[in-house]
Amino acid sequence: MSMVIGVALAVIALASGPDLAHARSHPEGRRGVPALVARVLPAVVSITTRQIERDQFDQPVVTPGLGSGIIVDRRGYILTNDHVVAGVEQIKVALADERTFPATLVGRDPFTDLAVLKIEGKNLPVATLGDSARLAIGETVVAIGNPLWIEGGATVTAGVVSGLGRSTEQEGLPVLHNLIQTDAAINPGNSGGPLVDLAGRVVGSNTAVIASAHGIGFAIPINSAKPVMKALIAEGRIARTSLGLLAVSLRPQLAYVYDLPIERGALVRRVEPGGPAEQAGLEPGDVITEADGRPLKDLHHLHEETARRKAGDSVTLRVWRDGRVLTVTLVLEEYR
Numbered sequence: 001m002s003m004v005i006g007v008a009l010a011v012i013a014l015a016s017g018p019d020l021a022h023a024r025s026h027p028e029g030r031r032g033v034p035a036l037v038a039r040v041l042p043a044v045v046s047i048t049t050r051q052i053e054r055d056q057f058d059q060p061v062v063t064p065g066l067g068s069g070i071i072v073d074r075r076g077y078i079l080t081n082d083h084v085v086a087g088v089e090q091i092k093v094a095l096a097d098e099r100t101f102p103a104t105l106v107g108r109d110p111f112t113d114l115a116v117l118k119i120e121g122k123n124l125p126v127a128t129l130g131d132s133a134r135l136a137i138g139e140t141v142v143a144i145g146n147p148l149w150i151e152g153g154a155t156v157t158a159g160v161v162s163g164l165g166r167s168t169e170q171e172g173l174p175v176l177h178n179l180i181q182t183d184a185a186i187n188p189g190n191s192g193g194p195l196v197d198l199a200g201r202v203v204g205s206n207t208a209v210i211a212s213a214h215g216i217g218f219a220i221p222i223n224s225a226k227p228v229m230k231a232l233i234a235e236g237r238i239a240r241t242s243l244g245l246l247a248v249s250l251r252p253q254l255a256y257v258y259d260l261p262i263e264r265g266a267l268v269r270r271v272e273p274g275g276p277a278e279q280a281g282l283e284p285g286d287v288i289t290e291a292d293g294r295p296l297k298d299l300h301h302l303h304e305e306t307a308r309r310k311a312g313d314s315v316t317l318r319v320w321r322d323g324r325v326l327t328v329t330l331v332l333e334e335y336r
Contacts, residue, residue, distance in 0.1 A: 033142060036200035037156050042096050042125035043071040044154050044193055046146040047080060047103070047117070049088035068145035068154075068193030069093065069117065070127050070202060072229060076101075078117040079229055080192030081207050082108045085115050093119050096153060107232035111240045111335060113176055113207055114225055116232040127194060130201025132221035135161050135180065143184040143206055143217070145193030154193075159184030159215070167300055168208055168218060169248045177300040179218040180204045186217035195219040240335035241306050241313070244275020249298035250287055262320055265289040266299045280330040282319065290318035306332060 049065035067084030071077070078093065085091060091103040101119035108115035135141075139161045144154050163181035182195060186209045195204035204219030231238050247266040248254070255263040266288040271277045282288075289296055291305040292315055306315065311334040319326045 033156075033158060033198075036142065036196060036198060037144065039200040040127055040144060040194060040196050040202070041154060041156075043127035044096060044144050045069045045071060045078060046094040046154070047078075047084055047192065048092045048094070049085060050090040051088045066146065066148075066189040067191045068189065068206070070192070070194045070205065071095075071124055072127060072129065073233075074124055074126050076119040076121055076124055077106065077229070077233060078103065078119065079205060079225060080115050080117060081205065082110050082113045082115045084192050085117065086110065091117060093117065095125075107236040107238075109228050109232060109238045109240075111238070112220065112224065112228050114205065114220065114228045114232070116229055127202045128200060129222050129226065130197055130199070130203045132180065132203045132223045135164060135197070135203055135221075137161050137164060140198055141180075141182055141184055141203065142196045142198075143182065143186055143190060143193065143219075144196065145186070145190030145206060147187035147189035150189075155190075157185040162216070166218060167249065167298070168210075169299065175299070175303075176207065176218070176220065177303065178221060178224060179207070180221055182217050182219060183215035184217065185215075186219075239310065241309055241311055241332040242275070242335040243277050243302075243306060243330060244272040244279075244333065245277035245282060246270040246272075247288070247299050247302070249300070251298065260287070261323075262287060262289065264298065265296050265320070266302045276330050276333050280317075280328045281326075282317075282328065282330070283321070285321070287320040288317050289320055292316050 047067040047069050051063040053061050055061050067080055069078040069080035072079050085105055093103045094100045101121055103117040103119050106116040106118050141161055143157045146154055159182050162183050166179040166181045167177045169175055186206050190206045193206050194202040195206055197203050203222050205225055206219045209217040246269045250265045250267040252263045268284055268286040271282055296302050309332055311332055314329050314331050316329050
């Protein structure tokens, strides 16, 4: 707690009083958080979207959307979140220097909640990408984005790396794994913006926040995003496989709540009608404990097993159901 308070006080000290006035009049003299923000901010973009639907009278209804992004290539490629641009019809990008551009969707990957956009412009600033594998718990990080339709440019918040290797399996959030957890404030509109280390390098893409919690936000590690960006730029899509089910990680705490005799695996919550899981005979309440003979620690391990396969491949699952152990063979389909 004392370290967090110390970080907060340091940020306040850097952002107030005579030091701020000096930094404004002498940008080259900035140090610490203001210096890294000055380096990264030009490459952080605001993304505004329009989705046009029809109401009950067949009249067009425009639904606006807001997000953030990071320019990662001088050719105009921008990394953002899939949920920022999924299903939209028009995309506009605004830079910190007030230039605006129409953007085209290069490709999206719902499985990792990442997408790549492209704009056509000259002298575009580019963010420096870091190495998220070098992050340590307790390390200071800064989140930059454009939350809540606040005018006047991007918002900067500071915090620490609260945890590594996290998963989100909450209702209403994408099921994501290996996330960076941070207490730097992340709000709607921050999605797709950068999480930055004190050297000014992008170490993550901010993606989600648990509304019922305080100080718990998540970012996709930049090391996980790099191969996805490369594939989307080259191919426009990434082929993924699906089991046709919704599951959560079974851990000792959850096993205690449901009075289950096993403590590890993937607990099936819902089976998609007509999907691979239903065709294989899986049911809600089943616990998948093995995939092709390999024990499963959690849902992440199950996803790792299927990620190595392609649509049409089969996987043999060991399943616990009401005290019985079953073996089923499931044929994977393409993730949509």
